[in-house]
Amino acid sequence: MKIISVRTGFASDHSSTSYEFLAVDQPLGKEARAAVASLSSRAVPTDRRVSFIYHAEGYDIPNGWLPLMKDYYDVMYSESYDWWFLAMAFPLSPKQQEEILQYEFTGINELGVYISIYGERVIVGIHCCLDFGVYALKDWDLYDGYGYDGDYGEDDIFAPDFPSAVTKDPLLLLLARIREQLKEGDYRALYEVWKKYGYDVDENEGDDGRKEKEAPSIPEERDTETEVIADFAELLATLY
Numbered sequence: 001m002k003i004i005s006v007r008t009g010f011a012s013d014h015s016s017t018s019y020e021f022l023a024v025d026q027p028l029g030k031e032a033r034a035a036v037a038s039l040s041s042r043a044v045p046t047d048r049r050v051s052f053i054y055h056a057e058g059y060d061i062p063n064g065w066l067p068l069m070k071d072y073y074d075v076m077y078s079e080s081y082d083w084w085f086l087a088m089a090f091p092l093s094p095k096q097q098e099e100i101l102q103y104e105f106t107g108i109n110e111l112g113v114y115i116s117i118y119g120e121r122v123i124v125g126i127h128c129c130l131d132f133g134v135y136a137l138k139d140w141d142l143y144d145g146y147g148y149d150g151d152y153g154e155d156d157i158f159a160p161d162f163p164s165a166v167t168k169d170p171l172l173l174l175l176a177r178i179r180e181q182l183k184e185g186d187y188r189a190l191y192e193v194w195k196k197y198g199y200d201v202d203e204n205e206g207d208d209g210r211k212e213k214e215a216p217s218i219p220e221e222r223d224t225e226t227e228v229i230a231d232f233a234e235l236l237a238t239l240y
Helices: 030-037 066-070 094-103 132-137 170-184 188-197 226-235
Strands: 006-007 010-012 017-020 049-054 075-079 083-091 112-118 122-127 199-202 209-213
Touching: 017 094, 017 170, 066 083, 075 170, 083 170, 094 112, 094 122, 094 188, 112 188, 122 188, 170 188, 170 226, 188 226
Parallel strands: none
Antiparallel strands: 006 010, 017 049, 017 075, 075 083, 083 122, 112 122, 199 209
16 A cells, blocks of 8 residues: 555545544434444544544445434545545525525536435535645644634534544534534535536537536625635635
């Protein structure tokens, strides 16, 4: 196995698949942690986090990542052969579910936004590529405690003294911020994914053969948390 690169918060080599999960809303109890631990002898879940890594092709989480997001975790990312999958899970009303479904699409190389709904719980998955040059140069200190200036609860993930199990992983924290936006009906992050990958390439067409997918609704302009959207958009790698 040849290691291509290693960076804090990301696992990147060309012969492994890795997962990072974070529970945002509620910590996992003893029984839930035992259920997660039973999926892999190498998994050591805390009350908030768990990691999985598989070094051989064909090995993966038993039954996949989806049950973990349905039952235990709120944010996840996975990397395999330089292709990334980001996921966020949260409750939405039926009206909000209709709104967010407008942003589901499959674009170039099957990158895009995929949405699953289980009762009130919505799971938003994003297939994408990430730009490590941007990651290496970015000042991620903004996401240490989220820069939140409100009132803190005892187990508030925004609080600087959040339980020690919480991650300093900047990608998980960025996704947790985007998750909060989506819960509030702010779909700017999903629109940025469409702007990057919302097209196909037809080699029989002229010019560059680019055929744009039908555009989703343009999200409402907001002047809050614009740095989150800018960071996310910059992190998404352009293919062509």
